[in-house]
Structures are given as C-alpha cells and as structure tokens.
Amino acid sequence: MPIDAAKALAAAPRTGEISWTPKDVQLYHLGIGAGVPATDPRELRYTLETRLHVLPSFATVAGAGAPGVIRALSLPGVDVDLARVLHGGQSLTVHRPLPAQGTATTADRIVAVYDKGTAAVLVMRTEAADAEGPLWTGDAVVHVRGEGGWGGDRGPSARTPAPTGGPDRTVERRLRGDQALLYRLSGDLNPLHADPEFAARAGFDRPVLHGLCTYGVTLKAVVDTLLDGDVTRVRSCATRFAGVAYPGETLRIRMWRGDGRVRVTVSAAERDDAPVLAGTTVDHG
Structure with missing residues (x-):
C-alpha cells in the first residue's frame, strides 16, 4: 500500500528553518488580490513596506517552500501520485501577530490517516516558532484518490451544517485571469494550477486556482x-x-457574524453559486 498509516503516524517530525522578508509578504498579498485600488489606504497596508500588516494566512506560504499538501507527500509512509491528490481543507491558528520579516523553525508531521473507502485522507500538522516562541499551527487535509479501502479508521465527518438565515454581509471578489500564475510565485508550483495537460490528467478541463489562494482571498x-x-x-x-x-471568476463571499466567530461560505458567482469553500470559520478577538 503506497500509504503506510502506521509508519506515517510513528515518524518523527521533519524539522527545518524558513525565512521571509517584506517582499515575500507583499507578493503573497498581491497574489490574493490585494492592491485594488492601488492607492486606497486600506490596500496600502497590504502592499506598502512602510505600513505593512501581515495577513495571518501568509503562514501557509512563509518561506516560499512547497505547500503543506506537497510536503505531506514526502513524509515517511507516504508515496502517491501527485495527480491523484487534492487539498481537502486547511486550518490555521496564529499564536501572535506575524512579523513582516522573520526566521522560524518548522516541524511537519502526519497526525491522522483516515480510510474513506475510495480515498485516503492525511492530516499534516505544521508548527512554527521563532526565538520569541510559537508563531502558528496549521493543519493541511490531503485527499488521495484511490488509496482507501484497507479497513482503517474512517475518521470524523468533514461536513458541518450550513449557516441559516440571511448573511450579515455579502461581498464579491473578482479573480484575475492570471491569478494562479501570480499566486504560485509564493511557492506553490503544483502544475495543476498552470499546466492544462496536467490539469486534464487530474480530471479538470483547465487549470484551477489554488485552494489556499481562495482561502487567503476569503480571510x-x-x-x-x-x-x-x-x-x-x-x-x-x-x-x-x-x-x-x-482564474477570472467572481467569488461570492457570504458572512454571518457570531460571538467571536464569523461563519463564511464562498461560491462561484458565474456558475450558479457552485460551492468553493464550505464550513469556513474565522475566530477573532
């Protein structure tokens, strides 16, 4: 079996060191659509180095290395074809505001392997810390088609009830036609998002936008x-x-306020509100 659950779960964390600069932060922000309009003071906090604020989702690309989905495939006990892999979900907890420039140590490990019958699901956790302590913890949920069926734990259901009642706010965000090409410069070079032939192998009629780009746009x-x-x-x-x-579509982002939590759904406006993100929550202070 290409996925050895016992080996993957028993493996020691893979550690490394990453660094980033304000240019990396600015490039990421541009990759998720910041800077429109270019002179808007609200956008300049994402694009101008003298007043730069770091959106927490930058943590998913910090260091410009391979994204969690790709890194998970190189961990012990995992040997699968990238064309059969989909990023199923992402969670991120920030322990304090991210600096615009920094160096951190990271530790990657598989914390769960589930057997969904027709697919295997891996959960890879990344923990990052700098000299002052923990910075963030992120979990990438990785679906591998065709690798289930060994009789393992099915794991929890990923489905959560949709928000009820009308949203408190709805906004639309138009994606650039070259959004994926711009976003991938932050480190996610998966050909699914740029190469039509590879996208066809994966079952899509054209390259798709990175899920983590949509995640950043939404946050x-x-x-x-x-x-x-x-x-x-x-x-x-x-x-x-x-x-x-x-790329080129319009994301329709619906938001429901709660006590310290915003619930969100995201759909593709031009495709009859086809679901893009579900079960989305933003916890805040």
Missing part, C-alpha cells in the same frame, strides 16, 4: 469587511475546499 475579505482591517484580531481560520474556483 482578507472578512478582515476588511467585519474586522476593521485589523489583521491582529484574527485568532484562527479553518475551511473545507468544497469545490474549485477558476
């Missing part, structure tokens, strides 16, 4: 719309990738 929309643009209020953000978005 920015919540911060800008409901949190007064204050990135330091974000405590955590979790989502399930319920469908795909394509």
Whole structure:
C-alpha cells in the first residue's frame, strides 16, 4: 500500500528553518488580490513596506517552500501520485501577530490517516516558532484518490451544517485571469494550477486556482469587511475546499457574524453559486 498509516503516524517530525522578508509578504498579498485600488489606504497596508500588516494566512506560504499538501507527500509512509491528490481543507491558528520579516523553525508531521473507502485522507500538522516562541499551527487535509479501502479508521465527518438565515454581509471578489500564475510565485508550483495537460490528467478541463489562494482571498475579505482591517484580531481560520474556483471568476463571499466567530461560505458567482469553500470559520478577538 503506497500509504503506510502506521509508519506515517510513528515518524518523527521533519524539522527545518524558513525565512521571509517584506517582499515575500507583499507578493503573497498581491497574489490574493490585494492592491485594488492601488492607492486606497486600506490596500496600502497590504502592499506598502512602510505600513505593512501581515495577513495571518501568509503562514501557509512563509518561506516560499512547497505547500503543506506537497510536503505531506514526502513524509515517511507516504508515496502517491501527485495527480491523484487534492487539498481537502486547511486550518490555521496564529499564536501572535506575524512579523513582516522573520526566521522560524518548522516541524511537519502526519497526525491522522483516515480510510474513506475510495480515498485516503492525511492530516499534516505544521508548527512554527521563532526565538520569541510559537508563531502558528496549521493543519493541511490531503485527499488521495484511490488509496482507501484497507479497513482503517474512517475518521470524523468533514461536513458541518450550513449557516441559516440571511448573511450579515455579502461581498464579491473578482479573480484575475492570471491569478494562479501570480499566486504560485509564493511557492506553490503544483502544475495543476498552470499546466492544462496536467490539469486534464487530474480530471479538470483547465487549470484551477489554488485552494489556499481562495482561502487567503476569503480571510482578507472578512478582515476588511467585519474586522476593521485589523489583521491582529484574527485568532484562527479553518475551511473545507468544497469545490474549485477558476482564474477570472467572481467569488461570492457570504458572512454571518457570531460571538467571536464569523461563519463564511464562498461560491462561484458565474456558475450558479457552485460551492468553493464550505464550513469556513474565522475566530477573532
């Protein structure tokens, strides 16, 4: 079996060191659509080095290394074809505001392996810390098609009830036609998002947008719309990738306020509100 659950779970964390600069933060922000309009003071906090605030989702690309989905495939006990892999979900907890420039140590490990019958699901946890202590903890949920059926633990259901009643706010964010090409410069070079032939192998008629790009677009929309643009209020953000978005589409982002939590759904406006993100929550202070 290409996935050896016992070996993957027993393996020691893989550690490393990452560094980033304000340019990396600015590039990430541009990759998720910041800077429109370019002279808007609310956008300059994402794009101008003299007033730079770091959106917490930058943690998913910090260091410009391979994203969690790719790193998970190189851990002990995992040997699968990238074309059969989908990023199923992402959660991120920030322990304090991220600096615009920094160096951190990271530790990656598989914390769960589930048998969904027609697929295997891996959960890879990344913990990052600098000289002052923990910075963030992130979990990447990785679906591997065709690798289930060995009789393992099915794990919890990823489905959560959809919010009821009308949303408190709805915003739309138009994606650039070259959004995926711009976003991938932050480190996620998976050809699924750029190469039509590879996308066809994976079952898509054209390259799709990175799920983590949509994740970042969504978090920015919540911060800008409901949190007064204050990135330091974000405590955590979790989502399930319920469908795909394509460059050039419009994301329709619906938000429901709660006590310290915003619930969010994201759909593709031009495709009859086809689901893109579901079960999305942003916890804040």
